[in-house]
Amino acid sequence: MPWPTLPIEDLPAWAHLNDVTFHSVKVTNTEGKGYGVISTRDIEATEGTPDVPSLLTVPHDLVLNAAAVDEFAKEDRNFRHLLDAIGHRGTRADVLLFLLVQTALVSRHGHPPVGVSNPWRIYLQFLPKSVPVPTLWNEDERLLLRGTSLEAAVDAKITALDAEFGLIQEKSSDIVSWNEILWHDGSVSFTDYIRLDALYRSRCVELPRSGESMVPCLDMTNHAVTPSAYYEESRNNEVILLPRPGLSISKGDEVTISYGDDKSAAEMLFSYGFIDPQSATDSLVLPLTPFPDDPLAKAKLVAFGQAPQIRVARDENGAIWWGSQFAYLMCVNEEDGLEFRVLQDTDGGQQLRVFWQQEDVTDRTSRFEEMVWTHPFSAVFRLRVVTVVQETIQTQLERLRSTTPPDSPSSLQHEDCFRMAMLLRQIETDILEGAIKTLEEERTLLMAKENVVAYLAGLTEQPDSDLAGEEASNEADDFS
Ligand SMILES: C[S@@+](CC[C@H](N)C(=O)[O-])C[C@H]1O[C@@H](n2cnc3c(N)ncnc32)[C@H](O)[C@@H]1O
Numbered sequence: 001m002p003w004p005t006l007p008i009e010d011l012p013a014w015a016h017l018n019d020v021t022f023h024s025v026k027v028t029n030t031e032g033k034g035y036g037v038i039s040t041r042d043i044e045a046t047e048g049t050p051d052v053p054s055l056l057t058v059p060h061d062l063v064l065n066a067a068a069v070d071e072f073a074k075e076d077r078n079f080r081h082l083l084d085a086i087g088h089r090g091t092r093a094d095v096l097l098f099l100l101v102q103t104a105l106v107s108r109h110g111h112p113p114v115g116v117s118n119p120w121r122i123y124l125q126f127l128p129k130s131v132p133v134p135t136l137w138n139e140d141e142r143l144l145l146r147g148t149s150l151e152a153a154v155d156a157k158i159t160a161l162d163a164e165f166g167l168i169q170e171k172s173s174d175i176v177s178w179n180e181i182l183w184h185d186g187s188v189s190f191t192d193y194i195r196l197d198a199l200y201r202s203r204c205v206e207l208p209r210s211g212e213s214m215v216p217c218l219d220m221t222n223h224a225v226t227p228s229a230y231y232e233e234s235r236n237n238e239v240i241l242l243p244r245p246g247l248s249i250s251k252g253d254e255v256t257i258s259y260g261d262d263k264s265a266a267e268m269l270f271s272y273g274f275i276d277p278q279s280a281t282d283s284l285v286l287p288l289t290p291f292p293d294d295p296l297a298k299a300k301l302v303a304f305g306q307a308p309q310i311r312v313a314r315d316e317n318g319a320i321w322w323g324s325q326f327a328y329l330m331c332v333n334e335e336d337g338l339e340f341r342v343l344q345d346t347d348g349g350q351q352l353r354v355f356w357q358q359e360d361v362t363d364r365t366s367r368f369e370e371m372v373w374t375h376p377f378s379a380v381f382r383l384r385v386v387t388v389v390q391e392t393i394q395t396q397l398e399r400l401r402s403t404t405p406p407d408s409p410s411s412l413q414h415e416d417c418f419r420m421a422m423l424l425r426q427i428e429t430d431i432l433e434g435a436i437k438t439l440e441e442e443r444t445l446l447m448a449k450e451n452v453v454a455y456l457a458g459l460t461e462q463p464d465s466d467l468a469g470e471e472a473s474n475e476a477d478d479f480s
Helices: 008-017 066-075 077-086 091-107 119-126 139-145 150-173 176-184 190-203 265-272 297-304 325-330 362-373 378-402 415-447 450-456 470-479
Strands: 025-030 034-039 056-058 205-207 211-213 229-233 239-243 254-257 283-287 309-314 320-323 338-344 350-356
Touching: 008 025, 008 119, 066 077, 066 091, 077 091, 077 150, 077 176, 091 119, 091 150, 091 176, 091 190, 091 211, 139 150, 139 415, 150 176, 150 190, 150 265, 190 265, 205 229, 239 254, 265 283, 265 415, 283 378, 283 415, 297 325, 297 350, 297 362, 309 378, 309 415, 320 415, 325 362, 325 378, 350 362, 362 378, 378 415, 378 450, 415 450
Parallel strands: 229 254
Antiparallel strands: 025 034, 034 254, 056 239, 205 211, 229 239, 283 309, 309 320, 338 350
């Protein structure tokens, strides 16, 4: 269904009705960034001056998060029924369900209004029809991400969204009234759900007291590397936008906030649909796949309890940093002193416990690196990890290089998607090339270590007999 939209010129009327106040700023169109907040007069926030007037004040009851959705459900019995059937799955899931319902209700032309109305039902219509995040790119545009760290992440996100939407569809169809509202005349579709997820991701903020929330009107503020404003919650729990102390904002200047200083280019593109090369950190995250022939692979994944990843970062001096806790767990085995035991609970359940050198380390699997460090063969383990990480990064770099996109976007690709994808490819190629060089240097140093040389030659007398024997000497194959 086409989304009903309202012109941004009507926002002041909505704000007035809902006690949102703008002070010396207004929301308007900006060059290349959609809507933005612009100052309507010179603003001076002198350092040390108490009670600087806020540029925007949003009452607490307009803040949208899991608690607000719950409150809303108390007033609307029909919605409560739906929330109890599908909801209470965390802030994001509950807010998305709420927004999906509001979307369906505003799209139902010619039907009598349903349920208790609320300010978000109208406010949703001021939000942009599209968000430039890759989950909303078409297939040709997503091809531009091949070989980048976002390729797998975007595919996984779309699969997860499909599963979430399927669940909502299945459970709500069992409730006659909601089946009618949501699905009968195609009021909402999977594309609507992807758009709502994109709106949520690109507009939610972390409030000091209320936590992850969507805040109407504050979400019209764009990002800048040196922002002129910041937000907080007042003593009355209102959300306020304040000018940064010591900064002056001239009439007509854009008022900006920071979306976070530690986000990578991939995270910025994934969550907000743009990369600011000045503020994005030089880092990336790659998935790590356990060895296919490792009989302990499944147990290791379960015990680790998180997605196995490699993090690579480059600091301002160009030095490369990398880390992967799972790689340490992945690269040790029974013959090294790793053991899994299934223990029986007193209540009849079963627990997977992890032992390293006969010590129960189940609660420390996410810090396996530090456990391995104290082992006499730590250099051998480190060499295995370096080799695995280097191979993963090499494979990623080869994929990135082998999928060279055209010099300019095709007719099926939007210019902005093309520009952002090219920027991401360049940033990630540079980091991966730097990482391979660093890893190769470390590998050479490790290979020269005495106990590594001895180990590889199968000459070392290994402690506790665990590291000795046929299997241990076969480990040399891992370094090929
Ligand atoms: C919280 S909203 C800000 C308001 C938004 N511009 C709108 O039209 O509603 C975040 C979105 O604004 C856009 N945006 C914010 N800062 C930007 C920037 N520095 N460069 C490009 N786009 C930006 C991105 O599309 C992002 O997903």
